[in-house]
Amino acid sequence: MGQRRALLVATYEYQDAGLRRLAAPAQDAEALAEVLEDPAVAGFDVQVLINKPTHEVGKAIADFYAAGERDDLTLLYFSGHGLKDDNGRLYLAMKDTVRDSLRFTALSAQLVDEAVSESTSRQKILILDCCYSGAYAVQRFAKADSAVHTREALGGRGRTVLTASDSTQYAFEGSQIHGDAPRSVFTHHLIEGLRTGAADLDADGDVTTDELYDYTYKAVTAEQPAQRPRQFAETEGRTVVASNPRWTLPEYLASAIKSPLAEIRQTALAPLGQLLQANNELVRRTAREHLELLRDDDSRSVAAAAQAYLDNPPPPVRPQPSTTPTPRRTTGPTFGAAARATVRRWHGRFHLPDLDWPILGLAVIAAAAQVVCAVLATARIWEMIVVAALAVAVVPAVVRLRGNATAFAVGLAGPALLATAMATGWVTRDLRSDLHPLPATWYLIASVAWLAAGVIGLLRFRRTPPMRNPPHKLLIGLGAVAAVLALVILLYFDRHSRVHPLNVVLLYLLTAEVTIAGPLIHFNRQFLVGWVVSGFVVLFGFLRFQSETDLQQLVAIALLAVWLVLGVATVMLRPGKPFRRWITAAALLAPAVVGIVAINVVPPAPQTPLAVGLAVSPDDRFLYATDVENGRVMRFSTTTQERVGDPLEVGEFPSNLIVEPDGSRLYVANSNSNSVSVIDSANWTVVGQPIAVAPGPTKFALSTATHRLFVLSQKAATITEINTETLATVGGPLAAGPTPTDVAIDDRGRLYISSEDAGAVAVIDAKSRQAARSPITVGEEPRDLVPGPDGALYVVSRATYAVINTKAGVSKPQPDDLPGPITAGATSNDGKHLYVFGRSGNDDTVHVVDVGGNKVVGSLTKNLGLPARIAVSPDGQRIYLSRFFEPGIDVLDSSGPKEIGVIDTNG
Secondary structure, three states: OOOEEEEEEEOOOOOOOOOOOOOHHHHHHHHHHHHHHOOOOOOOEEEEEEOOOHHHHHHHHHHHHHOOOOOOEEEEEEEEEEEEOOOOOEEEOOOOOOHHHHHHHOEEHHHHHHHHHHOOOOEEEEEEEEEOOOOOOOOOOOOOOOOOOHHHHHOOOOEEEEEOOOOOOOOOOOOOOOOOOOOOHHHHHHHHHHHHOOOOOOOOOEEEHHHHHHHHHHHHHHHOOOOOOEEEEEOOOOOEEEEOOOOOOOHHHHHHHHOOOHHHHHHOHHHHHHHOOOOOHHHHHHHHHHHHHHHOOOOHHHHHHHHHHHHOOOOOOOOOOOOOOOOOOOOOOOHHHHHHHHHHHHHHHOOOOOOOHHHHHHHHHHHHHHHHHHHHOOOOHHHHHHHHHHHHHHHHHHHHHHHHHHHHHHHHHHHHHHHHHHHOOHHHHHHHHHHOHHHHHHHHHHHHHHHHHHHHHHHOHHHOOOOOOOOHHHHHHHHHHHHHHHHHHHHHHOOOOOOHHHHHHHHHHHHHHHHHHHHHOOOOOOHHHHHHHHHHHHHHHHHOOEOOOOHHHHHHHHHHHHHHHHHHHHHHOOOOOOOHHHHHHHHHHHHHHHHHHHHHHOOEOOOOOOEEEEEEOOOOOEEEEEEOOOOEEEEEEOOOOOEOOOOEEOOOOEEEEEEOOOOOEEEEEEOOOOEEEEEEOOOOEEEEEEEEOOOOEEEEEEEOOOOEEEEEEOOOOEEEEEEOOOOEEEEEEEEOOOOEEEEEEOOOOEEEEEEOOOOEEEEEEOOOOEEEEEEEEOOOOEEEEEEOHHHEEEEEEOOEEEEEEOOOOOOOOOOEEOOOOOOEEEEOOOOOEEEEEEEEOOEEEEEEEEOOOOEEEEEEEEOOOOEEEEEEOOOOOEEEEEEOOOOOEEEEEOOOOEEEEEEOOOO
């Protein structure tokens, strides 16, 4: 099979001041190149020359035709000025053309004709949109030469010549340039006929040169009645220029196929048989599918005839060669023609691009939702920005791909379905805890929009033509960018242990890479293989961190293997197979099924422990730490700093814990499970079932005198009361006021609740649940309440601390300043020192405050990995810090303070 090659020459700037500068050639050449290169339309290998000198264009034309093979289809297009010498010979003006020396500075049509004639190609198309500044120069500029007889200059056997006009009035406008010419009417309609398929006048799926000329002639004369395009053809058979990208089965055939009468259905067989010989793969595939359906017809004669056409399709109908142009009317424009021309002219000005608008609209919705999510997010901001940037990049990609947007969307379908399943399943919990409900909802909207675009693309996938010459460099570049982005996020934000929050971002990176690369890969459908492989990377990456290979996991892996087989079968099967669509759908649905199965039936493996909540036993033997990644509580020896016993399973995201004064029990706040777990510290076992509390428990207040545990839920802004003897809740939730940050209780049974926005501490009688006094004003943004000896309650605020005397009837604490932003604090048993920490920039600071002297007596500043909680040994000699960004627990000597070690939480 021969190649399809095109050379487009356009000149709009001239060194000769007498040649009027044009705007149309640049626009015409770019637009025509785009439609000719489109594999859904023509699939030409296009070379474009813009504003080149005569010798370069001449050599390019000579090389172009010299390289032609017998079965090649060649197309030469010229847009610019056409000039004649005194002998009436045609010359094509180039950038360096001088009007007074055409023979040596312009391209002779005779030389072009010789190059065309010497070419061995049997199908040659020449399109001349020459302008010589004629009668349309002061109206709507239509590029045509004055009395340039193109047939005599460029006619010949085996070629078709299309021209914008054969003759117009000869007119120069002096030597001045009169601005830019509008777009050529001729080339505009030529392009529209190819791009939209409107030039397929007989609806057989192919656009021939005759059809293209007939369509262009009618469109041009309707818009500019005085302009007459011409065609000169001396060919055998027909020359197919392009395929109709929007071809559908003709209505009469569709009606005949659906007819309840067998004799009517019989009439559809011959046309379907002829369609099997069409050049358009979409036409052949559609015809074969309908013949295969009729092969199972209940009429034996219809079924037998359909089978015969499938086995031995008839030879294609060869139309008679066209050797003379079709005669056209020569009368002047009528009033109706002028009115239609006006309507077409205004319609052309508001012509919308040939885009897949539903897919583009959904891509815009997805991009907008991701941008809103990134704007509203208060956590994981950079991750959401990356996701939003990728979603926004999809929009111009859809616009740029035009006809290939369908394949683009299909590539989006599978990973988008997996992303949606994950976003509504196990990831939702993480998203809503980090991003809060509103940003997480926008994230889900974006995922569903991407999925909807993929579903639309899947429904149209059968009509997607193959693509030729994929740009491999672009694919490699996209893959490299995706890999670099993933690596940067992985190393910078979660460089040690917290890997699973990256799943969403990595999934989007893979989705973006595969969907962008998919339509560009040879034969389009092969991108399914890349998509299947990328899905394996995602799912095996998930399964790699599972605890053990058991029967459930083997089932999930078996489903993955089935998915791979379906993907390969989808690519390898012939397009004509009717069940190919079902296999395609199964291959696209499989990852969601596998993902859901794997997520729900395979037990997760322990992640790298991330200690947050800390507490020291009253006898100073053990340090207790909550592991928020794995929902466990760990116990460490304060002497050897090694883990003692196995971690105990509690609820999800245990963020805090508190120890009974006698050390017999631990109470653990499970923030994501909305519960409190109780641990028997002596036997190191979990006692009973978790106690349900209000959403998001984080802080405790323990009263041994009344056997009550008060649990503050910051998210719900309530306090849950628990009887520590019966391990049951007492009464309903107690309102904690606006923006509560911590809770404490004194010996008289009064609760102290700090409010960040109010800058005060409310005092409530725990028994009556009524206010015991007016709120106590403290420093701005109180964050932590630290009970001390002798009824002292330290209120640690953002930049101050205050001491409330809970034994006094009226306490009016005076805040004292602290350096830098402060997060939380703890005190020694003797109450002489207060230990606080905070973060500024990339450094963390721990301060030791002499409470009696109201001054900072020691500080340590370094990157400690963002401390989360602080605990102090009973003797006040050691400070323990858990941290978000670093594994392990820091151990500090309080006398400095100075770092003396790190407890390995992996031990």
